[in-house]
Amino acid sequence: MKPYLLLALALVFSAPVCAQMPTPAKTQAQKLLDQDLRLLLQWFPGRFDNQEQVAFAKELGIPADAVPEHIHSIFKPVDLPALGQHVFYVQQYMDADPEKIYRQRFYVFSADYAENAVRLDILTPKEAAKVKDAHLDTAKLTGITKEDVTSLPGGEVYWRREGAQFIGGMKKDACRIKSQRSGRTIIVTDDLLLNEDEIWIRDTAVDDTGAYVYGNKAGIHHKLRRAQQWVCWGATVIDAEKDDWEFKQGLAIHDQGGRVFLPDAAGQKR
Numbered sequence: 060m061k062p063y064l065l066l067a068l069a070l071v072f073s074a075p076v077c078a079q080m081p082t083p084a085k086t087q088a089q090k091l092l093d094q095d096l097r098l099l100l101q102w103f104p105g106r107f108d109n110q111e112q113v114a115f116a117k118e119l120g121i122p123a124d125a126v127p128e129h130i131h132s133i134f135k136p137v138d139l140p141a142l143g144q145h146v147f148y149v150q151q152y153m154d155a156d157p158e159k160i161y162r163q164r165f166y167v168f169s170a171d172y173a174e175n176a177v178r179l180d181i182l183t184p185k186e187a188a189k190v191k192d193a194h195l196d197t198a199k200l201t202g203i204t205k206e207d208v209t210s211l212p213g214g215e216v217y218w219r220r221e222g223a224q225f226i227g228g229m230k231k232d233a234c235r236i237k238s239q240r241s242g243r244t245i246i247v248t249d250d251l252l253l254n255e256d257e258i259w260i261r262d263t264a265v266d267d268t269g270a271y272v273y274g275n276k277a278g279i280h281h282k283l284r285r286a287q288q289w290v291c292w293g294a295t296v297i298d299a300e301k302d303d304w305e306f307k308q309g310l311a312i313h314d315q316g317g318r319v320f321l322p323d324a325a326g327q328k329r
Contacts, residue, residue, distance in 0.1 A: 095220045096170045096177050107132045107258050107283035110316025125277035135194035141204040143167035148193045155318045163187045176217035182208035227251035256285045286313035295321045
């Protein structure tokens, strides 16, 4: 046998086997969970506000000392592959005042086949001021990585579909935080509901003795309705005697008690 033929045979029989193993087919349960994730991602984006709940608290039978705060939630889908495939920028404020921001987060959704639930990982930006109003200017999020956020162990929320809604919550007693002020361990719980038109939010916390830390003491959710937003124009009087007015265009407002603050002649917002 010629030498070059021996060399060719040696190369053939010594070549590594590179065949790729086929991806296992998804189970029916996994396929259904993928569908649930797609539906949740369809319902979640937008703005939600509980102005109706607050304005009609008395008619709804809510005790005066248990009326939930007036909150507005913004959930904006953003492209941040460094954090995950399905990421939202979240900004929440109080009292119909966009400057009264009380929470900024990144929400990352995924299908958790082991838990048979849609998993939500909650990430907190280390420099919240830099990403303020990123729902209006997503360029502020350029370059964000996992080094720029923090998370609480056990703070994951698991969403499961029940009919025409999703129920979300943390694992029992999983989210524990050491208080820097009291030194006690604080146990945080989220109780949530999402459907096509509403999101209900109830955040509560107790310490390791069971003592109240925060949350609605009557166990009432903040019941936020989806807010439809549009753009309008407005006018304020500068000099009434001269019939002098200032007109502004491009003012964004929504239908769940939305407000627009315009400066008067003295520069005060009203």
